[in-house]
Amino acid sequence: MRGCVWAAVVGMSLGAGAVALAQDVTGIVGGEVPGLMATYKGLHGAPELSHHEEKTSALLAEELRKAGFTVTERVGKYPDGTQGFGVVGILKNGAGPTLLIRADMDALPVTEATGLPYASTVRAKNPAGQDVGVMHACGHDIHVTTMIGVARAMAAMKDKWRGTLMLIGQPSEETIDGAKAMMADHLYERFGKPDMAIALHDANFAAGKVSVVPGPALASSTSIDVVMRGVGSHGSAPEAGKDPIVMAAAFITQVQTVVSRSVSPQQPAVVTVGDIHGGTKRNIIPDEVKMELTTRSYSEEVRQTIIDGVKRTARGVAIAAGVPEDRMPVVTVLEDESTPAMINDVALSARLQKIFVAKLGAENVVEKKPIMGSEDFGIFSMGEKIPAVIFWLGAYDPAKVAESEKTGKSLPSPHSPLFAPLPEPALRTGITAMTDAALELLQ
Incomplete structure (x- = not known):
């Protein structure tokens, strides 16, 4: 029409x-x-x-x-x-x-x-x-x-x-x-x-x-910060901590399934991890890793699906790694850095x-x-x-x-x-x- x-x-x-x-x-x-x-x-x-x-x-x-x-x-x-x-x-x-x-x-x-x-x-x-x-x-x-x-x-x-x-x-x-x-x-x-x-x-x-x-x-642009929190330890003893760098790597890979498996193929959508910071020295497992994401879509429904998927994926990775509840990831949607x-x-x-x-x-x-x-x-x-x-x-x-x-x-x-x-x-x-x-x- x-x-x-x-x-x-x-x-x-x-x-x-x-x-x-x-x-x-x-x-x-x-x-x-x-x-x-x-x-x-x-x-x-x-x-x-x-x-x-x-x-x-x-x-x-x-x-x-x-x-x-x-x-x-x-x-x-x-x-x-x-x-x-x-x-x-x-x-x-x-x-x-x-x-x-x-x-x-x-x-x-x-x-x-x-x-x-x-x-x-x-x-x-x-x-x-x-x-x-x-x-x-x-x-x-x-x-x-x-x-x-x-x-x-x-x-x-x-x-x-x-x-x-x-x-x-x-x-x-x-x-x-x-x-x-x-x-x-x-x-x-x-x-x-x-x-x-x-x-x-x-x-x-x-x-x-x-x-x-x-x-x-x-497209709309939504900025999201994800802080993957772990438990720090010596690099030679990873079993003594919960490695947020490994979790961040898993998250970056798995979050792409939010687009491929949670959003209809008829709806354009993008999730990009454009910035990642974590650690201070090669033999230290840090306490946390911060990632900065941008997401794109044409509809509010898809935008919300992506936000929910980012939160769910981050939490799921942390649970699989055995992270305690008080160290679950922190996901922040930056509305001031987002636009429809x-x-x-x-x-x-x-x-x-x-x-x-x-x-x-x-x-x-x-x-x-x-x-x-x-x-x-x-x-x-x-x-x-x-x-x-x-x-x-x-x-x-x-x-x-x-x-x-x-x-x-x-x-x-x-x-x-x-x-x-x-x-x-x-x-x-x-x-x-x-x-x-x-x-x-x-x-």
Whole structure:
């Protein structure tokens, strides 16, 4: 049923007025992109980690004010009481719907290895106090620059739309707590509840192209800590203790059966143990081993199945090893480091698909599948009560993409130290697509 409706809506054509509007957008965006290239390169060379987006947010706020928006800074409140660097820009333009557009601002603890002339050389302290390289390895510099371009274009075309435009500069997407922080700071109570919400995210397919995935687009992410507790002893006398390292090894193997044997094969699910720490010396059996897990799914039911399975597996391994009840494993679900699945509203996805086909050409609107990566943009939909869509923006050199398809050698993906978007066509396409979408949705 969904496919039939989707095809019917996409098959509709835009009218002559929309075509003229698209021509206006092309001219405005074409005039802005050359100057925005310098903005992009400046952002790329000065990345800031999650919770520390002070200069990036200040730049975005300044640019939104210049474009005529009413801007509020430092929107966001984290559980520890600290204030976030969220930016909210409002442009009211008569009666009509309210459209939220989001751009995330934070960078990653990655040492850049692209060799670009504007590559980041920034270093900073991560939350653990370690000295790390900092890089826009996920393209949030593209997102922020795109938002500036959209703000300018929409302000220049106020006679073409009606309603309220709410531009959100979101902090801390990489730690998936920035959207929650802004909502905890009463975002909608203070600035109004939007009727729709859209965002884009760059990806390693050809610049000049976009993709809209209706329905499930990105998985939920749940962070879980498992502390396998044992009884320490000398390495030469394992029978005198209960070895948590052996138990951790058994747990890591067995927890994969939660996906293969507890979740339906029809439901995507992932359990990954990404971090393990235990022990201090080769001949000492330690008291405990800590493991950090991430789990992914598209439904709350599967998410809960995974959580229950992790708890059950950890306890079962400990029981089999003869661990006393007071030393059973400690399993902690970190809700502050978790986010729900991103479910793109089907009807709004169809509207965007139609707009992009009309403006960019059908050959530049490509089909992509849902992925198991995660995003916190869905938080702004309030559990899908507000129609929301995040769409993909191609950001890679088309020649490199063609070579990759020919040779089968994968391109560097987001989060790689080699991730290097081709900024000019990516920005041109992103600003054009987002502006066209905003103009159409605010009719």
